[in-house]
Amino acid sequence: MTAAIDVQDLRVRYRSKKGNWVPAVNGLSFQVAPGEIVGFLGPNGAGKSSTLKALMGFVEPCAGECRLFGAPAGSLEAKKRIGYLPEVAMYYPFLTPIETLTLYGELQGFGARAARKEAATLLEVVGLQESAKKLNRTLSKGMLQRVGIAQSLLGSPDLLILDEVTSGLDPVGRKELREILKDRQRQGTTLFFSSHELSEVDMLCDRILILDKGSLIEERGVEALKDQLRRYVLKYHGPAMIMGIPGEGDESEDHVFELRCSTKEDLILALEKVQKSYGQIIDIESREGSLEEYFIDTLERAA
């Protein structure tokens, strides 16, 4: 099956004001399968937006190539199947959301009437129907982001490329957005988005790519990563820390010990040992690992 996104040895560089070439992306390679939701993470200046711009054909790579559903990035064939949300959502200040979306709809290939109908439907999807006829310049940042999300959904694209998708949205807006995106995924849409909001990534993604200084430093399935980060915490009362017990542990209170096991097998083994030592089990808990800590650790390791 053709990959939704196929990036091979991508290199992007910019000319600085002094005239030097500054590398933004260094030999990046990855693939995204159709129907996947992939989060693109990295600190500021890691090259995320440059990669997304290369995928959209806004910047030309100095080496390597990007293909979307087999078509070269930036080609009309590729653009027909993509919805894109730019990092900073800016729309014509003197047009209304309905006019803005109708314009994009017409550029997408809809007739004027069909474009207006689609625009009205999408404004309802993103909860902006009441502000449909207000000028964009009077809308808040969050509302403009909703206009942006609506325009990216025009024409039911097969691939959504979203740059900082939750930027400017309040918690309710984020929840609604998650539902919209999940719904699109159920319909078979591929999602590729960059974000600083690790909680969004955690709730939405099948896979994450971590970028630093223009290079890919980590590529993981989110479920596998969660399994890796998950800790089983066993709290027991006993005379002392039992020798040879798996996992890391310490005494949290007087003769109460907390043991953190990384796998279920270790937990079972630890339970057996506690029982054999006549310890009293107080609590067993499964704790989710922090994606944020993992992200920071990964960046530090790479550095």
Added chain:
Amino acid sequence: MKARVYKALAKAVVLESIRRKDLWVVAILGFLILVSSGALGLFGIGGLEIFVKDLAVSVLGLFSTILAVLIATRMMPEEIKQRTLYPLLARPITRLDLIIGKTLGAIAVSWIAFLLLAALTGLALAGFHVTFEPIMAQYLLAKMMGLVVICGLGVAFSTLMTPSAASTMCFVIVFGSTMISRALVMAYESCSPLLQWVFKLIDWALPQVSLFDLGGRAVYMHWSPVPMWVMGALALYMAVYFAGATGLSWLKFRRQPL
């Protein structure tokens, strides 16, 4: 399909321009024309018909040109500066489509402004029973063709330099092309053959916007309309320059990192 894209882009430009109150300049100018014509009326304009028409045509030509330059030269830089370019170019359109659509929008706005001004001027002059010869219609048509060349140039310059530099360049060429050509002709004889070729190239490349100004003929009475082949030649000249300017914009913009 392409026509739909150009129409959508141009419509957005016109809507923005109206709501941004760009055309208010036209309304204010129109008001001034009406007021000043009223003032002239106080003194009576018997025997001054040519003078009044000359003044009206000059004002009309000057302000529509200024407006066209200002609108066209800010079109593309504003798209880039405001970042409204990204969602546009994410659609299945090419960068050339965007340039053409935006330029057509600038042309439409400058035509609306020009025709509004012309209508208001006509209204003011009609109040004094000033008569219009059929050549007046040709004057309007030729001027509109001239505005196409100006808008094409404005957009092209704005992709090559900063908006203020583009406006200045555009004004120099639009108002000074005749003078520059005259200077080149005067210097031609005393130059080396190589320089003569350079002068010839500059002269050919310079758009002679004054060719589109039939104001002189329209002002003086009893001038018959210009032959249709002249209008056809002007249309061809306009098409060539519009294509050239658009091509220049595209060459600069087609691979520009955004």
